[in-house]
Structures are given as C-alpha cells and as structure tokens.
Amino acid sequence: MPKQRILPHIILGIIATSEAEVTGKQITDYVQREIGEYWQVAHSQVYPELKRMTEDGWIVCHPVPNNEKEKQYGITELGLEMLENWLSEPNHELPLQKDIFTLKLFFIKDKDDQRIPKLIHAQIDLLNKHLEHLEQRKNNLFASPEDMLNRYGHYLILTRAIARNRDQIKWLKQTLKMK
Amino acid sequence: MPKQRILPHIILGIIATSEAEVTGKQITDYVQREIGEYWQVAHSQVYPELKRMTEDGWIVCHPVPNNEKEKQYGITELGLEMLENWLSEPNHELPLQKDIFTLKLFFIKDKDDQRIPKLIHAQIDLLNKHLEHLEQRKNNLFASPEDMLNRYGHYLILTRAIARNRDQIKWLKQTLKMK
DNA sequence: TTGGGCATGTAAGATGTTACATGATTAT
C-alpha cells in the first residue's frame, strides 16, 4: 500500500471549509498561520500540487475576474469524496517531531554543564514568541462562544496547542531551577 | 548561511557518548529506540552519512575483528570539536511536528460528528502502545539514582516524553467525554 | 508611467522513503 499523501488532503480540507473559492497564496498562508503547529508547507509545494489536483479532477480552477494574475480553486464532487474518506479513516501513525533543542539536551551528559541554561533560555524565548501568536489567533477567531461550535476542530487543536506550549515553558523553567 | 545538517551531529553524539566504537546498525537502532520521539532516521540514510563523515575526517572506520561484514566507527578530534560547537550553539527553530491525527480533527467542523470518537480511540491506542515502550526504556535505563546523574540529558527528555504522552492521552479521554 | 511589491511559478539541490541487492553469519 503506497503511503498516503497528506498535502492534497490538507488543500481539500481548506477549500471545502472556506466560504468562497480560494487562491494558492491564501492556501499557503492559511496552512502556515492556522496549522503550522501540525504541518509545514512552502508555497513552492502548493502550486504544483494545485495543478496536479486539478488534472486529477479533485478541484477546479477559475480565473479571478478582473485579475490576470490570480486563480481561484473550488472543490469537486470527487474531491469532496476523497476528503470525506480521508477524514473517516483513523490513522495509524504517531505524530512525528523534529526537535533540535531536545536533541542537544539529550547529548549533554553532565547535569551541571554550563551550556544547559543557555540552551533552555533560548528555547523559552522562542516558545514565548510562538505562544503569543497562538493566543492572538485564539482571541481573533474565537471571540464569541458560537465560534467555538462552528469550528470545533479548530478550537480544539488551538486550545490544545496553547496548553502544550505553556506546559513546555513551565517545564523548561522548572528544569532551570533544578540546577 | 546554509542550513545545519542534523544527522551527522546526531551520529557524532552517539559515537562520542558510547563506551566503545559502534556500527552503522547500532547507530540506526539507537536513534530509533532512544530518540525516535525527537528525530527519525532510516538505515539507508545512515550508511551514506557514515561514508561522508569518514571522508570529511569527522569519524574513523575500523573493520570488526573476525567479522568481514561489520565496521566500527570512532570519533576524531575534529569530530569532537564539531559536536561540542553544535551543542554549545542554542538553536533558533521551534520543534516541528507532523501530526495527521490532529489535522483530521482540525478539519471536522461539527462538534457531534460521528467520526471524532473513532479517530480519538485509535489515537489513544497508538499512544498507549508508545507510552509502554517509553516506560520500559525508563525502567531499563534508570533503575538506580546514579544512572540519572550519569545520563542527565537522556533522563530529562525521557521523563518529559512520558509526561507529554500521558498528558495527551488524558486530554483525548477528556475530549471524548465532552460529547 | 514607472517602480516596487506581490502572486504565481520553476529549477536545482538536499533530504527522506521504500524497495531491492549482496554477501556474511548463524541456525538447523
């Protein structure tokens, strides 16, 4: 069984759940802003993927009126079906992480190594900046209670991301104190 | 500035902290068993990397006595220096995750969608199996208190991984109940 | 009307994955 490609399904999900048709730029920005915590993508992946998905009949492409530059994409029946199938199928892989900070910590054997506090402080700074971004998203997107009901999945994973980041910062500070 | 390559530094770290010289197979297994939570690698990446690092003078290669098949690698002065420099430099990138389960949750808008419980149960099963593996590692590696002091970084990240996995399972169960 | 920014796109190289190949060791 060939490995499932994820990016096209993400694109389907974004197109399907947006009110109007969307452009490649909008899709790229959306992934980076809203689900960058769980998947990463560059615009140079998105455009070829859109082309391919159009050829496969998962989506349709329309020129933007009064605009030669941009194109908008909508989902087809087939695309909707692919998306629904994908969402229905529980996945059997653990989340994968690439975490360079933790690797460095791992390879330092001595509890009192001078480099540990420096590494940890840098990481705390990074996480604080990221946390700020996440909290802004939550304030912007979920101002009223019904927003939560209308985008339940989004709400779930955003609150979860915030909790995990806070937790990680807390752990780092605590680890610092243990010196 | 070209992007830092991670794999060679992981290999340096493993060779440097092991008692004796190690083989490619041992390195691959070690990464998958001990730091698979934070980095992933296939053996088909390791062997070419070892060749390259040997050519660059970061490590040295010795045939295993009475064994035509296996080779052992040790670290050079240069390699040690590269490793120390890498460990000393705080990194400026957030940990990256690829988490398909969370993506699927994200794209389901309806709080009462029938597919959510199925997805969550499958994920809980996965995480439970993984947690078991992590707990076994902790029992095997850190039976006595001095083990903790001798491999402080390893201890830190293993306990942290266990805590995070438990936490995730707890959150999933709680989310299930909220239906 | 022209210059800068922007959305789209391409290209090249690096990295990661899967499958297969080879020969040595081990078990039967």
Next chain:
DNA sequence: ATAATCATGTAACATCTTACATGCCCAA
C-alpha cells in the same frame, strides 16, 4: 550443507527547501 537471518549498501522515487524568474497590480 543448506536455509534463514542479518548488516551493509544501492537505487529509484518522493518530498522538501531555497533561490530565482516572471509578469501583473497598485501607488507615487
């Protein structure tokens, strides 16, 4: 002796990253 397993390695392919290219749009 033969078969199965294992460590090493290669090959083909997919994906990701970075840089560059193109031409439209808008504002000065």
